[in-house]
Amino acid sequence: MFFNSLTFAIFLPIVFFLYWFVFNKTKSTQNALLIISSYYFYSCWDWRFLFLLVFSTFLDYYTGIQIEKAADEKNRKFWFWLSIMVNLGFLGVFKYYNFFSASFAQMLTTVGFNASPILLDVVLPVGISFYTFHGLSYVIDIYYKRIKAEYNFIDYSLFVSYFPLLVAGPIERATHLLPEVKVKREFDFQKAKEGIYQIIWGLVKKVVIADTCATYANAIFDNYTSMNSFSLMLGAVYFAFQIYGDFSGYSDMALGTSKLFGLDLLRNFNYPYFSRDIAEFWRRWHISLSSWFRDYLYIPLGGSKGGLWMKIRNTFIIFVVSGFWHGANWTYIAWGFINAVYFLPLLLSNSNRNNMDTIELKSDFSSVKIVLSIFSTFLITCVAWVFFRAKTITDAVLYLKRVLTNRHFDFQYLANERYNYELILMIVLFVLVEWNNRTKTEPISGKRSLLKAALAIMAIMAFGTFSDYKEFIYFQF
Template identity: 55%
Template sequence: MLFNSLNFALFIPVVFLLYWFVTNRNLTFQNILLLVASYFFYACWDYRFLFLLIFSIFLDFYTGHKIHSAKRQAGKKFWLWLSVGVNLGFLGVFKYYNFFAGSFTDLLSHFGFRASFTTLNIVLPVGISFYTFHGLSYVFDIYRKRITPCKSFVEYSVFVSFFPLLVAGPIERATHLLPQIQQKRIFDYDKAVDGLKQILWGLFKKIVIADNCAEFANMIFNNPAHYPGSTLVLGALFFTFQIYCDFSGYSDIALGVARLFGIELLRNFAYPYFSRDIAEFWRRWHISLSSWFKDYLYIPLGGSRGNTWSRIRNTFIIFLVSGLWHGANWTFLAWGALNAIYFIPLLLSKRNRTHIDVVAKDGRFISIKEFFQIIFTFGLTAFAWIFFRSESIGAALNYIRGIFSRSILTIPTGASLSGGSSNPVTIIALTVIFILMEWAGREQLFAIAKTGLKWPKPLRWTFYLTLVIAIFYFCGIQQQFVYFQF
């Protein structure tokens, strides 16, 4: 069930009405409703994997209690590593077995040995990387005595499987979400209206920008040899905006839907393409994952403490693991390594926390220096996305080789992108408008959070109606959310 589907548009009002008008007097009934709705939502993808989700929930709920009740440290470690081992074992089998088996076979053949490993013909359960990390953070926090185990299986189950965040995040923490599930929620009209606005903005980003950019990005990346270097640059830019608007659009919809039910989820994006260096970019891109790796991997490894070698090692580990989390392909590892290379000079020169506040804060004009810093950081990011999008390292290198050819000096034309249902010039114009709207709202939780609040009511509603019309007018081929594959 996609967020941008008719089924979801029917699903939400039904759950909303039952939640606020039928079960609103009893918190337990509300949570049971959310749990049933979440399981139904997940079962719509593939009901067989619902049992894997439920098993994962039960495992971490049970081991969390055993960690807490164990008298000796050895007992706590046993239950912790049982949870970690089983969770990562499932993730490894479903997501990484074929990749490692194939890579090991290739390595042996390189040295003249013949080996054959049986590959598994299995489907990757949607959202497995996200709900696995939900459960792991829970048991880690119990082990570190940051929280005590949740007494209610229903409440814990809602924490892991709450449908807005179940398949593509944000990756929540028990310290943030569980208290909201455990306390009575009261309908807040203003919060609900704000949620609807964020849903609208998320749909605009996904349908109008991401899906249309995807059409041309796919066309170019699937046949790079057919296009000049200038068009390949355009393809990289199309994908750069596709993946941002696709994933942040999903996050906006998730946060907005959760707000309809009186729940606040963690913010996942904070205008990353306005970053002035790569360190700022990673504080603003997929925030819940970056902070998860920081808290549960980077800091335990020693973080930025220790000697130069330790800091370089830890940085590479965190970015390589982040790349591998995204998918079982060498291209994701290359993408992670490239971002580590970008990041390390800032870390070693202690300039990785230079830019904390939003650029041009309080409405001041952006400086020339900041402008070129943003352009440079955006260029580095767009270049790295080429590896992320490509099917193989070889394909990525060929794509880059095609960019840095004489044909980069040519002007990309609409004729070279014929065959699509949309006009590339129109999509570029819409993307420029989108950038300007994001810039205008860069100090808000989402770009249109406060847009039009001081306008006359007819003008404000005209603005919202324009977004709705744009969504229906520019909707093309429905595209699955990119991060569903991770």
């Protein structure tokens, strides 16, 4: 069930009505309805993996209680590592086993052995990386005594499997969401209106921007050997806006949907393509994942407290692991490594936290510097996105090599029988709207918000009619 599907358009109002007008008596009935709705939502993908979700939920619920009750440190560590190893074991089997098996066989073949990989014919359970990280953060926080274990199984289950964030985040924290689900929610018309507007803007990002860019990006990346330099440059830009519109659009729809039920989720994007350096980009892009790796990997490894080499080591670890989290392919690892290389000069010069303020442009030379910084950051981000999008590292390298060596810069006719002019104009218009909204939490707000929403709906209907690209990119992670 996609957020941009007719099925969800029927599902959401039904749950909304039941939530506020039938099951609104107590917090328990509200949470029970959301649990049932979330399990139904997830079972629409593949009902068989619902059992995996329930087992993962029960595992972390039970081990969290056992960690808190343990009489000594030995028992605490036993239950802690049991949860960690089982959770990571599920990820390893379903997401990474085939990758490691194929890579190991290829390595043996390279050194002269005749090896055939033993692969598993399994489907990657949708959302497994997200709900596994929900549970891991909960157990880790209990182990380090940052929070108390949750004894209400319904409340904990809702924290893990709440349907707006279940399949593609944001990655929630127990310290943030659990207190919200433990109290009865009262209907707030203003919050519900904000939620509807945020859903609409998320649909604009997905249907109008991401799906349209996907058509062109796919055509260019799939035929990059016949594309000229200008087309390949456009392909990288199109993919940059495809993945941003796709993922941040999903996050907007998730946050907006949750507001309809009186629950606030963590913000996941903060206009990342207006970043002035790569450190600022990672403070604005997929915020819930970046902060997760910071709190549960980077800081436990020593963070920035050790010597220079420890800082460098920890930085490369979190970026490479972040890349590997996205998928079982060397391209994702390369993407993470490249971002670490980008980050390294900022780390060495202690300037990785320079750009913490809101971007303001004035009529002086400093504004030129800001614009150039934003443009150069976007440029290197697009280079890294080529590795994220390419099927293999070889394809990514050849793609970038052709950008530099072809040196033809005319528009090329694509198989979809359309030119690029309209799409470029639409991206420019989208960037201007984003720039105007950069200081806002709610993208459709303020004066004439109803008119803005109406125009957005018209755009969604116009582009959605012709769009055949429905899936969200991050569902595969």
